[in-house]
Amino acid sequence: MKKVVWIASLLMLATTGMAQAAGDAAAGKVKSAVCAACHGADGNSGANPLWPKLAGQHPEYIIKQLHDFKNNKRTDQTMAPMAAPLSEKEMADLAAYFSSQKRTIGEAAADKVELGEQIYRAGTPNGVAACSGCHGPTGSGNGPAGFPGLNGQSAAYVAKQLKAFRDGTRTNDLNGMMRGVTTWMKDEEIEAVSQYIQRLH
Template identity: 75%
Template sequence: MKKALLIASFIAMAATGVAQAAGDAAAGKTKSAACAACHGADGNSGVNPLWPKLAGQHPKYIMKQLHDFKAGKRKDATMAPMAAPLNDQDMENLAAYFSSQTRTIGEAAKDKVAQGEKLYRAGSSNGAPACSGCHGPAGGGNAAANFPSLGGQSADYVAKQLKAFRDGTRSNDMNGMMAGVAAKLSDAEIAAVSQYVQGLH
């Protein structure tokens, strides 16, 4: 009986530890005041389409990007100093807040939808795999594999990141796969799939 109680106590303590380690969305909202100028108060970044929407993004993915900016694994002159003072709890709180927000969906350029959808769902004739294989049919991503949610993301931001993966100025994806994917896409294909993603939900 004592052994059973002891085991139950350890399980309860472990569960409490996990709960305490999770981000606090309310604290994240307070901390996000510094982020709002670029990413918007709710993470929908309406100011500049080159800045990503954080709303609805997987918390693990947000945390990885913040860690990478802080460590210099992902380069950005604006984000590096913003991430530098953040500790792990700050990052968890911000991730909890932004992931809890609802992403707004944009509208795809009509002349690029057909080509963009084909690339997203079937890949390119040059051998680039379908985006939907990792990012999901509706662009929701894969939280377990840390593949980001793309649906509704700004086309300009998506295109910028694909080009950065292609030219090697960004290389902080989980397994280096994005460089190979982007290398097989032309500028026109990047523009088309980015537009499709902007209206995807």
């Protein structure tokens, strides 16, 4: 009986998260015009690899990041003023639109793939956990659980974020998980796994 109650509680939490993330994709498309300058009209950020792809990202994750930018829990000189005036509905609408778009998949540097795949799927001997444990074998992530989709994300952006978690300049990760994971990562490991993620699908 306790197991049934526990499972029911998890399902309720998951569906609550999805309800909070619900939005109007059509309204979000209109609102996204200002986002397109950096993130692209369809959320695939072709102009600069340091700007993340939003296409296909879980709406729950997009909303959380917008909240964190707005509330100074995640710092970025460009995104903070962009997120500041957004209402809950506007955040949900933007998330609905970008999550409905298809993310493009890139290529990886051939000399980085072997090490990158090893780290992503099995971790490292010195204790770095496998990325696939939370983000899934194809990098699709888990929205209700708070794990973003990584598949096809720009290698430059992924590497920048991993280094930010490692040096403590980004601290809005769930229970400090990413800061813990990246503590022992070397630069070459970050570059390799970032390249692998860019081609993952």
